[in-house]
Amino acid sequence: xxxxGLALDAAIAGAxxxxxxxxxxxxxxxxxxxxxxxxxxxxxxxxDVAIFRQALSAELGIAAGGPYEPLNNSPLYFPxxxxxxxxxxxxxxxxxxxxxxxxxxxxxxxxxxxxxxxxVLGCPLARAHLLADAIAKIHENRKELLSGKQTTERLRxxxxxxxx
Numbered sequence: 001x002x003x004x005g006l007a008l009d010a011a012i013a014g015a016x017x018x019x020x021x022x023x024x025x026x027x028x029x030x031x032x033x034x035x036x037x038x039x040x041x042x043x044x045x046x047x048d049v050a051i052f053r054q055a056l057s058a059e060l061g062i063a064a065g066g067p068y069e070p071l072n073n074s075p076l077y078f079p080x081x082x083x084x085x086x087x088x089x090x091x092x093x094x095x096x097x098x099x100x101x102x103x104x105x106x107x108x109x110x111x112x113x114x115x116x117x118x119x120v121l122g123c124p125l126a127r128a129h130l131l132a133d134a135i136a137k138i139h140e141n142r143k144e145l146l147s148g149k150q151t152t153e154r155l156r157x158x159x160x161x162x163x164x
Contacts, residue, residue: 002029004121007128009037015135017043018114036067036115038108044142049111051145052138059134062120067113070105072097 009020017040023030039049049066056064068074074097093099120131138145 002031004123004125004128005030005032005035007125008035008120008131011128011132012037012135015132016139017041018135032121033118034115035118035120036113038112039114041111044139045146047142047145049114053114055138055141055145056114056116056134059137060116060120060131062117064114064116067109067115070102070109072100072102073106 009023012018012020019038019040021036021038039052041047041049041052044052053064053066116131123130
């Protein structure tokens with residue numbers, strides 16, 4: 001899967017308004033369960049990331065969504081609400097994640113992050129360009145998306161869900 005992730009990174013590197021995630025130079029092989037990248041709405045005339053994700057899902061035929069909620073808003077991180085824990089009020093106050101302000105993480109979730117499910121990583125390397133093609137098509141049609149006149153026509157060859 002690492003080879004496919006690198007191919008997808010290379011494919012979108014030239015696509016308008018998106019950038020692959022940074023990979024630390026010490027990482028020689030990366031295991032992924034989904035594919036993620038950053039979206040810059042300024043290069044799409046401020047098209048909301050939610051509309052971009054929806055359009056990308058329609059183009060590819062597989063779900064594109066956002067990253068997980070930041071820790072301070074994650075429903076997974078509220079152990080003190082479970083009946084089996086009986087912690088003091090002071091301890092619960094100290095560990096309550098709502099007290100944290102995580103503007104970078106919140107900004108990525110709300111405005112920049114795009115995550116495509118693991119099925120995209122199973123596509124043949126020769127089809128990685130379909131992701132960049134879908135992104136370019138969305139960029140070309142951003143005015144229609146901004147005006148609410150979304151087109152539902154998919155790229156004819158953009159079946160990125162090609163596992164199996």
